[in-house]
Amino acid sequence: MAYTDNSSSRTPLIPNFLYNTASLSSSTIISNNTLSQPCDESIVKKPFLVAAPKESSRKIEMFSPAYYGACTFGGVMSCGLTHMAVTPLDLVKCNMQIDPAKYKSISSGFGVLLKEQGARGFFRGWVPTLLGYSAQGACKYGFYEYFKKYYTDLAGPENAAKYKTLIFLAGSASAEVIADVALCPFEAVKVRVQTQPGFARGLSDGLPKFVRAEGAAGLYKGIVPLWGRQIPYTMMKFASFETIVEQLYKNVIPTPKDQCSKSTQLGVSFAGGYLAGILCAIVSHPADNLVSFLNNAKGATVGDAVNKLGVMGLCTRGLPIRIVMIGTLTGAQWGIYDSFKVFVGLPTTGGAAPPAPVK
Incomplete structure (x- = not known):
């Protein structure tokens, strides 16, 4: 039975994005069942021997949709996994x-729970914790990167360099407002499950x-104290982190950031x-006490919490463990967040202050 060459109608077995025909020379092409010698390229219809695939040199473009998507996914992993742990x-x-x-100290608290x-x-409420803080982390980190760029562009190069800390604060606060809307229902269920034995096994029930x-509105009963806890927390978390990292590279690390190894950058x-x-x-501990108190007691108010715990109690109760x-x-x-950014080819967060614009 005669062999018919149907290569022109076949679907290639190797996806197109894995190879580049431009990298092939005419001397390495096998075509029409003939091992080629140097030949006229005009007679070559379609090669089916391809060059060995090379490592992709494509990188995620900074501030592109793919960049914000990567930051969002990094936030999911960094917040969800750590809070669950x-x-x-x-x-x-x-x-x-x-x-x-009943729970007088950290050690006695663990003893009571174990008994x-x-x-x-010890892991009661881990499901709402994982899902809630994954959703929060996605919004927190993804929107922080977006708002930081947005406010930087809004301020202009000179003001952005001069007021960079205010930009960090504004960007993180804006992101956290959105992130807490995603977190609040899970946080309400988590606190109830953790502090009322027998209420439920977890999120599903x-x-x-x-x-x-x-x-359903009860799920958002704690949104205002949650904002009161999380917005200052996140503003401090992002602004102080950016400032501390900048100072570490400026005063502690003897090598400029772009010359440091990835492991050094992740250590920083x-x-x-x-x-x-x-x-x-x-900064956020008084509001954290309020969130726990309000989500545990039906119909409780901020005034009830202050009367029962006192101002000093709101500021200090449970603070060492926190x-x-x-x-x-x-x-x-x-x-985790910066490790993921490095994994996908992005730079770690923070570093040297941007140079002042030349006047």
Whole structure:
């Protein structure tokens, strides 16, 4: 049976984006079942031997939709995974805030939980934690990068260099307003699950039970104190991180950032994040106590929280464990976020201050 060459009608088995025919020379093409020698390119209809694929040199363009998409996905991983990992600390912290007579300290709090609920009880509420903070992280980091660029362009080169800290603050505050709308329903269910044993096993049964008890609007009962906690926290987190990283490269690291290894840059990101996290915990702690109190008690008000806990209690109750938790959390978040950016070919966050424009 005679062989018929149907190559012109075949669908190629190798996707087009994996090869570049421009890289082939006429001396390396096999065509029409003949091992080629140097030949006239005009008689070559269509090569089907391709050059070995090379590593793609394509990079994500800064401030393109792909860039913001990468930052958004990095935020999902950095916030969702880290908050889920520290669920035991968060669980003890919330219960110390709600019932300080029973949960007197970190060590005794873990002891009470272990005795009453076993080791599995340490991760009660991990599903709403993972989903809620993944959604929050996506909005927090993605919109921060967007608003930072937007406000920088709005200010112009000279003012952007002069007022860069204000741009960091404005960008992070704008992003967090949106991020908390995504987080609030999950946070409401999480606190109820963690501080009321027997209320629900997790999100799947806790969410409908919460809605039946307080209505869908009840999921957003804590949005104002959540903004009160998270907006100052995020403003401190991003602005202080950017400032700390800039100072580390300026005064501690002897090599300019663009000449440092990726591992050094990621180490700076973690250190800057941890130090920023300590400041975040102190600034946002009173509002964190309010969020826990309001989500735990049906019909409670801010005045009720102040009367019961006192101003000093709002500022200090559960603060040491929150410093440990938030410092570690924030350092890990910046480490994961910048690691993902490096993985996709983007620069790490922060660094030297932009040069002042030439007048």
